[in-house]
Amino acid sequence: MPGHHIIVGGGLAGLTAAMKLAEQGEEVDLFSIVPVKRSHSVCAQGGINGAVNTKGEGDSPMIHFDDTIYGGDFLAHQPPVKAMCEAAPSIIYLFDRMGVMFNRTPEGLLDFRRFGGTKHHRTAFAGATTGQQLLYALDEQVRRYEAAGLIRKFEGWEMLSLVQDDSGDCRGIVAIDTRSLELRAFPGDTTLIATGGPGLVFGRSTQSLVNTGSAVSACYQAGSTYANGEFIQVHPTAMQGEDKNRLISESIRGEGGRVWTYRDGKPWYFLEEMYPAYGNLVPRDIATRAIHKVVFEMKLGVDGNPQVYLDVSHLDPEELNRKVAGVLEIYEKFAGQDPRKVPMKIFPAMHYSMGGLWVDYHQQTNVPGLFAAGECEFQYHGANRLGANSLLSCMHGGNIAEPAMIGYAKSKKSAVSSTIFDQELKLQREAFDKIFKMNGPENAFALWRELGDIMTENVTVVRYNDKLKATDDKLIEFKERWGRIGLNDTGKWANQEVLFVRQLWNMLELARPVTLGALNRNESRGAHFKPDFPERDDENFLKTTMATWSSDGPRFSWEPVDVSIIKPRPRRYDVDKSASEPKAA
Amino acid sequence: MAEQTQVLRIKRQESPNSEPYYEEFEIPFLGNHNIISMLMEIRRNPVTRQGKRVAPVVFDANCLEEVCGSCTMVINGRVRQGCSQLAEGLGGPVTVEPMSKFPVIRDLWVDRSKMFEALKKAHAWVPIDGTYDLGPGPRIAPSVQEFAYLFSRCMTCGCCLEACPQVNAHSKFMGAAVIGQVYLMSQNPTAKMNLDERLNAMMSEGGVADCGNAQNCVEVCPKEIPLTTAIGAVGRMASIKWLRDLFMK
Numbered sequence: 001m002p003g004h005h006i007i008v009g010g011g012l013a014g015l016t017a018a019m020k021l022a023e024q025g026e027e028v029d030l031f032s033i034v035p036v037k038r039s040h041s042v043c044a045q046g047g048i049n050g051a052v053n054t055k056g057e058g059d060s061p062m063i064h065f066d067d068t069i070y071g072g073d074f075l076a077h078q079p080p081v082k083a084m085c086e087a088a089p090s091i092i093y094l095f096d097r098m099g100v101m102f103n104r105t106p107e108g109l110l111d112f113r114r115f116g117g118t119k120h121h122r123t124a125f126a127g128a129t130t131g132q133q134l135l136y137a138l139d140e141q142v143r144r145y146e147a148a149g150l151i152r153k154f155e156g157w158e159m160l161s162l163v164q165d166d167s168g169d170c171r172g173i174v175a176i177d178t179r180s181l182e183l184r185a186f187p188g189d190t191t192l193i194a195t196g197g198p199g200l201v202f203g204r205s206t207q208s209l210v211n212t213g214s215a216v217s218a219c220y221q222a223g224s225t226y227a228n229g230e231f232i233q234v235h236p237t238a239m240q241g242e243d244k245n246r247l248i249s250e251s252i253r254g255e256g257g258r259v260w261t262y263r264d265g266k267p268w269y270f271l272e273e274m275y276p277a278y279g280n281l282v283p284r285d286i287a288t289r290a291i292h293k294v295v296f297e298m299k300l301g302v303d304g305n306p307q308v309y310l311d312v313s314h315l316d317p318e319e320l321n322r323k324v325a326g327v328l329e330i331y332e333k334f335a336g337q338d339p340r341k342v343p344m345k346i347f348p349a350m351h352y353s354m355g356g357l358w359v360d361y362h363q364q365t366n367v368p369g370l371f372a373a374g375e376c377e378f379q380y381h382g383a384n385r386l387g388a389n390s391l392l393s394c395m396h397g398g399n400i401a402e403p404a405m406i407g408y409a410k411s412k413k414s415a416v417s418s419t420i421f422d423q424e425l426k427l428q429r430e431a432f433d434k435i436f437k438m439n440g441p442e443n444a445f446a447l448w449r450e451l452g453d454i455m456t457e458n459v460t461v462v463r464y465n466d467k468l469k470a471t472d473d474k475l476i477e478f479k480e481r482w483g484r485i486g487l488n489d490t491g492k493w494a495n496q497e498v499l500f501v502r503q504l505w506n507m508l509e510l511a512r513p514v515t516l517g518a519l520n521r522n523e524s525r526g527a528h529f530k531p532d533f534p535e536r537d538d539e540n541f542l543k544t545t546m547a548t549w550s551s552d553g554p555r556f557s558w559e560p561v562d563v564s565i566i567k568p569r570p571r572r573y574d575v576d577k578s579a580s581e582p583k584a585a
Numbered sequence: 586m587a588e589q590t591q592v593l594r595i596k597r598q599e600s601p602n603s604e605p606y607y608e609e610f611e612i613p614f615l616g617n618h619n620i621i622s623m624l625m626e627i628r629r630n631p632v633t634r635q636g637k638r639v640a641p642v643v644f645d646a647n648c649l650e651e652v653c654g655s656c657t658m659v660i661n662g663r664v665r666q667g668c669s670q671l672a673e674g675l676g677g678p679v680t681v682e683p684m685s686k687f688p689v690i691r692d693l694w695v696d697r698s699k700m701f702e703a704l705k706k707a708h709a710w711v712p713i714d715g716t717y718d719l720g721p722g723p724r725i726a727p728s729v730q731e732f733a734y735l736f737s738r739c740m741t742c743g744c745c746l747e748a749c750p751q752v753n754a755h756s757k758f759m760g761a762a763v764i765g766q767v768y769l770m771s772q773n774p775t776a777k778m779n780l781d782e783r784l785n786a787m788m789s790e791g792g793v794a795d796c797g798n799a800q801n802c803v804e805v806c807p808k809e810i811p812l813t814t815a816i817g818a819v820g821r822m823a824s825i826k827w828l829r830d831l832f833m834k
Binding site for chain 1: 599615617622625628647649655668669690694701705720730
């Protein structure tokens with residue numbers, strides 16, 4: 001008797017799990033707000049890591065593992081990261097077999113380039129649009145199963161909440177059709193959340209409009225622990241925009257791009273000078289803080305503005321077109337200048353959340369029957385994610401979740417009565433009825449702008465305790481103002497505003513463990529930087545922040561980090577990583 | 586000096602079967618704006634130029650950087666992605682309309698499921714044995730990859746169908762996009778093994794023979810995919826197969 005599984009989110013992680021489950025003959029209901037091939041994974045540019053070692057460099061999964069743990073400032077539990085690095089080559093090979101048009105070497109093998117935080121060429125890439133090609137390959141495989149009747153896709157549906165039985169176990173979801181606004185309950189032996197990051201909590205980020213973190217927040221509010229929420233990656237190189245900050249891939253630096261600004265009338269290649277060992281390919285948090293310092297402390301922003309240059313004009317345009325055309329196109333289309341001729345103007349932007357739903361080593365959350373994979377969980381990247389490890393962790397998480405979900409479905413307890421579904425449906429309908437009656441003076445989209453501005457100002461690159469506390473106070477005030485929203489759209493068909501009002505509430509809830517987690521952590525580690533506590537403090541803070549929702553705000557507890565394989569050591573990028581071999585388990 | 590503004594004249598429609606109508610909105614001009622960011626500005630205070638408070642314009646958008654294909658719309662009569670249409674250089678009132686070749690859900694949001702149905706019909710996937718580890722796939726020459734990669738960027742945005750005269754209420758033509766995908770599959774050594782399956786779809790109703798050679802598709806493809814090359818190549822492959830079938834069956 002096959003299990004019946006619900007997957008929420010159709011990006012790399014969700015599609016991987018769907019494909020693997022269908023391959024085993026399981027039934028899958030896949031939910032996505034947008035047609036799955038439009039998921040945010042499509043924006044990933046640079047590539048996917050795997051120590052395939054076809055460059056004669058003596059690369060290995062162990063070195064990849066050490067680079068990742070070091071890059072993450074020792075915050076990640078080590079065994080799952082090791083497993084990910086060991087699985088990486090086979091993950092890349094599977095994408096290859098699925099038809100991803102990766103760049104090739106003259107001998108026709110997969111080509112690999114260098115990325116941030118490593119000395120080895122281990123990033124497989126398809127131009128500079130790799131996420132798009134990986135996502136499309138999975139989209140195609142899932143379509144194959146859909147055509148065969150093994151996967152049912154609910155595109156244009158948004159998950160609203162979990163259905164839980166009296167023990168709190170997850171038994172399914174309630175979702176809404178974003179066109180007809182029909183609410184429906186869907187039973188499932190397991191539910192996998194793969195809805196990506198919370199970029200919109202920060203207003204403008206490199207993320208897509210579906211990345212509200214709303215589904216994750218619903219799980220958090222239903223009892224799923226949110227871990228290391230304070231670890232937010234701010235990517236060093238993005239184009240500032242009115243609607244989003246567009247990513248300029250790290251692969252630009254991988255191919256020789258140089259970051260600089262003017263000092264005393266001359267170009268100053270500050271990353272190369274500050275970090276001789278890794279230069280422009282230092283990990284993102286290092287590069288972002290350097291840019292921040294140069295612009296805000298040293299007041300050396302280009303034209304006095306918050307921007308510095310990212311320059312590829314010294315590189316061969318043919319080579320650039322072969323390897324990073326997609327990214328250069330984005331700059332051209334949105335800035336109206338040709339980066340092959342003039343340096344690009346960039347500035348750091350919120351990009352990724354290392355933190356997310358807490359999961360065990362089998363991708364199961366603390367809510368039985370609820371699983372999570374991809375950016376929405378906290379497992380693989382510690383305090384800072386290395387570039388090109390995200391695409392890897394998405395597929396790896398999906399791979400790990402599949403057998404765990406099948407196992408759980410087989411072991412499931414007694415059948416559950418339909419009352420719990422009816423009850424949750426009723427709750428959600430009532431919540432919507434309330435929103436439809438809202439007629440106060442506030443506008444949800446304008447309120448969201450304010451949320452984004454303050455989160456970006458106080459909870460990204462540089463954190464101060466007084467500002468964090470003030471931000472949390474502001475969040476509480478925003479929640480109150482949310483109650484005074486007035487709807488401009490009271491229609492019952494394809495009403496995007498009413499859905500957004502709900503998503504906004506969830507964003508406000510999720511912003512609190514992120515902000516307060518940062519407040520509680522009095523050290524600097526990876527992407528989390530407090531000038532008042534500038535050093536890493538393993539004695540007090542080598543632990544995972546665990547946030548549990550309550551009606552008066554997140555309750556915090558901590559879990560020690562499993563550092564059983566590599567002993568923590570100081571993290572520096574001005575010199576080569578110490579030659580200490582990682583200890584075998 | 587009066588602040589510079591941008592006027593958007595938007596074709597709206599409340600539901601699939603209601604009558605369309607136009608509404609004008611005026612917002613402060615910013616060179617950095619694009620159509621989507623302007624729609625986002627409008628929804629912060631959705632009041633028409635005539636001072637009427639209305640429901641915010643409903644639109645389909647996600648990535649905002651022209652890689653997802655969501656925000657296809659017709660701007661000043663030309664089909665393109667809304668996010669990459671910058672305000673700079675637009676000038677006077679801009680007309681923003683949904684695509685006409687797809688059923689409207691509401692306002693600028695249309696239903697493109699027929700494009701995904703075409704991908705199913707064409708078996709546009711590589712039929713791998715299984716997801717277990719079998720090591721690397723086949724070697725592919727860089728020159729082959731460089732050309733085939735261009736087709737792997739198709740976002741199923743719909744621009745090519747919108748511009749194509751053969752896609753209309755009286756025809757079943759599937760459009761250029763799916764033909765591009767069949768071509769892409771023909772460049773992959775594994776997928777090529779069952780090219781015939783895809784060619785059968787291309788030779789069936791709404792297939793490659795319905796192309797009328799208007800060549801509008803290449804003009805409007807936001808990713809500049811060489812669609813006509815694919816259509817020519819797939820047409821050739823289909824003809825050869827037809828002859829082969831004729832004499833071998």
